[in-house]
Amino acid sequence: MTNEQKLQIAAYRKAGIGYKQIAKELDLSANSVKSYCRRNGLNNEALEQSLPESACENCGKSIEQKKGKKKKRFCSDKCRNQWWNSHLDQVKRKAVYEYICPICGKPFSVYGNAKRKYCSHVCYVRGRFGAVAKN
Ligand SMILES: [Zn+2]
Ligand SMILES: [Zn+2]
Numbered sequence: 001m002t003n004e005q006k007l008q009i010a011a012y013r014k015a016g017i018g019y020k021q022i023a024k025e026l027d028l029s030a031n032s033v034k035s036y037c038r039r040n041g042l043n044n045e046a047l048e049q050s051l052p053e054s055a056c057e058n059c060g061k062s063i064e065q066k067k068g069k070k071k072k073r074f075c076s077d078k079c080r081n082q083w084w085n086s087h088l089d090q091v092k093r094k095a096v097y098e099y100i101c102p103i104c105g106k107p108f109s110v111y112g113n114a115k116r117k118y119c120s121h122v123c124y125v126r127g128r129f130g131a132v133a134k135n
Contacts, residue, residue, distance in 0.1 A: 001028065001036065009033060013042040058083040103127050 005026050012022045019037065023030040037043045054063055054071065058079035063072050074080040097110045101119035103126050108119040118124040 001032065006036065006040075009036060010040070010042055013037060013047060 005028065008026055009022055012025070019034045020030050022028075023033045026033070034043075054065060054073075055061065056063055056075035056079050057073050059075060061075045061079075063075050065071055074083060097116075098107065099110060099117065099119075100107050101117075101123050103118055103123035106119045110116045118127050
């Protein structure tokens with residue numbers, strides 16, 4: 001095993017790639033990759049022990065992830081807000097829901113609120129109270 005291969009194994013393992021895949025990539029036997037990892041703290045158990053670090057998606061600062069907690073994407077609320085503000089297009093696209101109104105059968109889309117069921121207030125009133133709303 002060359003130094004180059006050893007470095008690659010470490011890099012692959014930290015990226016979460018399995019022994020077999022690494023062995024295939026580097027043209028080594030899965031067993032030698034496995035035993036190398038075990039000797040050098042790159043086996044699954046050791047990697048799980050060390051807290052993974054990741055970079056804030058807004059400012060690039062490294063974030064210490066807490067074990068067993070949901071992975072944090074931003075170092076602070078400020079960064080989260082900044083990121084969302086500069087990605088409003090994506091946010092909007094994600095928040096559009098397509099529905100068919102159960103009262104009039106008209107398709108409609110809802111921004112942000114997945115709980116809305118009717119296309120309009122008139123249909124909402126008809127759906128809830130079985131009456132036609134008077135405008
Ligand atoms: Zn940040
Ligand atoms: Zn309707």
